[in-house]
Amino acid sequence: MTKIVTSLLALAASSSVLLAQGGGWMGGPGKGLKFDGGDAYSISINNWIKAQWGFRGGDVNPDVNTFGMRAVRTALDGHAFNKNINFRVLLDATDDGPIATGANGPVKEAFVTWNFMSDDNSSLGLRIGQGKTQFGLEANGLLEGVFFIDRSAAARGFSGLRSTGAWLMGSHMENKLRWSAAAVNGASAGGLGAGYVDAGEEAGNSDNKLSYVLNAEFDPMGDTTGGKRNERFMQGDFRTEDRGLQGTVGVGVALENGNSAGGLDVESTSINLNTAWSVEGFQFLGEYFMRTDDQQTVADEEESMGWSVQGTWIMPKSGDSSIQWGFGARISGVEADVGNNATVNFNSALAGIGAADGDATNVSLIANAFYHGHAAKTQFEYTFQQVSPTGGTDMDNHIVQIAFQLMF
Numbered sequence: 001m002t003k004i005v006t007s008l009l010a011l012a013a014s015s016s017v018l019l020a021q022g023g024g025w026m027g028g029p030g031k032g033l034k035f036d037g038g039d040a041y042s043i044s045i046n047n048w049i050k051a052q053w054g055f056r057g058g059d060v061n062p063d064v065n066t067f068g069m070r071a072v073r074t075a076l077d078g079h080a081f082n083k084n085i086n087f088r089v090l091l092d093a094t095d096d097g098p099i100a101t102g103a104n105g106p107v108k109e110a111f112v113t114w115n116f117m118s119d120d121n122s123s124l125g126l127r128i129g130q131g132k133t134q135f136g137l138e139a140n141g142l143l144e145g146v147f148f149i150d151r152s153a154a155a156r157g158f159s160g161l162r163s164t165g166a167w168l169m170g171s172h173m174e175n176k177l178r179w180s181a182a183a184v185n186g187a188s189a190g191g192l193g194a195g196y197v198d199a200g201e202e203a204g205n206s207d208n209k210l211s212y213v214l215n216a217e218f219d220p221m222g223d224t225t226g227g228k229r230n231e232r233f234m235q236g237d238f239r240t241e242d243r244g245l246q247g248t249v250g251v252g253v254a255l256e257n258g259n260s261a262g263g264l265d266v267e268s269t270s271i272n273l274n275t276a277w278s279v280e281g282f283q284f285l286g287e288y289f290m291r292t293d294d295q296q297t298v299a300d301e302e303e304s305m306g307w308s309v310q311g312t313w314i315m316p317k318s319g320d321s322s323i324q325w326g327f328g329a330r331i332s333g334v335e336a337d338v339g340n341n342a343t344v345n346f347n348s349a350l351a352g353i354g355a356a357d358g359d360a361t362n363v364s365l366i367a368n369a370f371y372h373g374h375a376a377k378t379q380f381e382y383t384f385q386q387v388s389p390t391g392g393t394d395m396d397n398h399i400v401q402i403a404f405q406l407m408f
Contacts, residue, residue: 030375043078052403059395084115127167134215135188137274145234152332154306158289175223179216198258209257217250237278247277265296308332326368333361358389375407
């Protein structure tokens, strides 16, 4: 941990010196630092801090009242030798647990993408390293760009894990159609998959079976990502000029193989359907997940599902003020049925309740004060949570959170 922080400080100091010397360096609030060396080389350095306070009370016992650091991250992005060889390294100083105990390490992402076929209309490339499996829309998008303080319980439970592997990635029709096919070590599901020894960052594969993830998205009314992929998706309609209707629809399939913490051989199939639409400051986002876990040693097949629907609105700026207020509502539900296939609570929905199986519904309301878009914002969120753990007592809980985020 200390070495990571020291390295980040040294990088920031050296970057400041280079920026002062001029050359190809540029920088600005919320934009980080970027060196443009032309076709041969470029690098951008972006930093992100998110701190939050939260309270959860109600039928849950005990109540929780706590401050925390959601993320302290530095991202390095760029290209080397030519613009078709891209790289990304994402570090998080809040992840410092030993990998052997199942904790995530400080290296969130580290991969190289080689676009071996590229023109103005399409591209085809190979990515190797550690990153998001590309399964799901909300979890695949940038965490610093979520409209709510965190992603929905469904997105966190059924998607969101990073893994090490190889991705074949394509873009066509001027980036309106994007797809990827991946072979990776572990699972994609952050909640159900967390019970597997193969899942998570820097986790190796425990047998000779890899996991496979297929994903495709289509923007029927024109590219919504600015030439990028949905992993750079930021929520909310911040457009100021052409604010007409635009949207994306996507589908993903994850065929996962792994061993649970109890040594059981489990094969899983997950399906994701997603869509997001924006118009005149309003945005709608919806996702559906369906997952089947099949334990190979016995006739034990478990089925789980999750869904999320949210609507958001960003008000116009008032006068000379740079502040924009944004408001949103979200409802998300999960039905977790993991049986003997996993040994941990369902991420975020049943966590802390003392049960692995059950149903949960979260209804959230949020108000955002955007000082400079997502780059500087304060968030105020209330969530009403209904939980029905299998074999347990139904609970109604109230969750209040406040978060501040700065990107620099």
